[in-house]
Amino acid sequence: MTTRQSSGWGRVLRSRWVSPIVLLLLWELGSRVGVIPPRTLAAPSSVIVTLIDMIASGELPHNLIVSCGRAAIGLAIGSVLGIVLGLAAGLSRPGDAAIDPLMQIKRTIPVVALSPLFIIWFGIGETPKIALIAFATVFPIYLNLYQGIRGVDVRLMDAARSFGLNRWELIVHVVLPGALPSLLVGFRYSLSIAVLMLVIAEQINASSGLGYLINNARDFMRTDIIVVCLMVYAALGLAGDLLVRGIERRALVWRPTLVAA
Template sequence: MTIAATVAISDVRPAWRFRLPRRAISPLVLIALWEVGSRVGLIPLRILAAPSQVVATLFEMIASGELQANLLVSVGRAMTGLLLGGLVGGALAITAGLSKRGELAVDPPVQMLRTLPVLALVPLFIVWFGIGETPKILLIALGVTFPIYLNLYNGIRGVDPKLLEAARTFGLNGGALIRHVILPGAMPSLLLGLRMALTVSWLLLVIAEQINASAGLGYLINNARDFLQTDVIVVCLLVYAAIGLTADAGVRAIEARALAWRPSLIKE
């Protein structure tokens, strides 16, 4: 073999090597310690199942279809509450953001309700709406309303006045001005509010599914708690986290496409 060929091979080999990201080292070490602690008895099963047991339970729940069926129920509740709260919060923000009278009528009661702990309203929701699906969805919708309202309201009020004057100069007024100038200008704030609302919807979903749920991830967690099945609890928590991260990544993708006109998102 010639010297040139040897040099060429040595140049190619490093490209095929797998390098573990540095940020992944500490989580993997913690998982390994968790597994060892569980196997030697330092972490009892009733306290926390071993990672290997959690993975095995995950595959069992997927194979039986139990996880998918309950996941669909939870996603349906979260998305319904998110849609309802988003529509209400968006309508209130537009009303308050576009006129002084609307602000005086809408903003004070919204700010007053925003200071109330949402979880403290659970008993009232049960009294008013029973223990079916309605209180679960409305609880999520209420929590989602406020981040949508606050961010969109601030986005509308933060639109550059010079941009509004220029639009009026070109003959845009009323609905056209709102559609082509104000709402696009407030879009970054709206998307930020949507990301926050997604987080809130999943957090409140966990609480909502404690209200006499007969299906959903919260139902699985409640049953697992009663039977000390910590592996099932950890699986459901991981699914909650995975769905939340996926939803946030989805909003980021929408943001990158919808706000491509911003200099910060233009690729050099």
């Protein structure tokens, strides 16, 4: 074997795709020889066939749209609340004293434990599902915006005052742009939490959505459908992360580190 061939194999072995591909091959092999029964876990080939069939029938696109709608509405409500509370607490001491203790208390409450209470308050329709997602996504946006505002360099504030900027201009031109990177980090966390909470929320008497498909598949022991839905949940999380990265590249062009990257 030549040196060039050995270096090529070395690059392949160091690739990040090697271990997932090997895992899929072992999974397929285990299913083929009967080590992994279909009722335990469907083979990757069966999952791909099921995915194609669900897309062709329109079953997956319809339920995916329903789930995305729930996640988007809940995330939008949580984002607005988080931004409003973060601004109020970060920009004023009275707001900090009134809001931050309540948000820290909220942080310690497991969101999943609120499901029974939300069902009692809002019933078993769409409202408790959206409310759970909104409640879970508030804190990451609030905390990161709050910390971003409080972490703005004091020297920048002093320099802006020396140019004659008043308080409002200081907030608009210095504080908020300085806190924007932290806000986007919080938004990225909230996107992943929204997908996670979507899995939990759709277990509440859902008649459509990815959670509905999973519940039906569980009853009929269709592990192939369950794996398809889990793949879609993972794809939603990755798509959300790519979306925020795209926003960062456009909104934070002024950051030297980002431009260099």
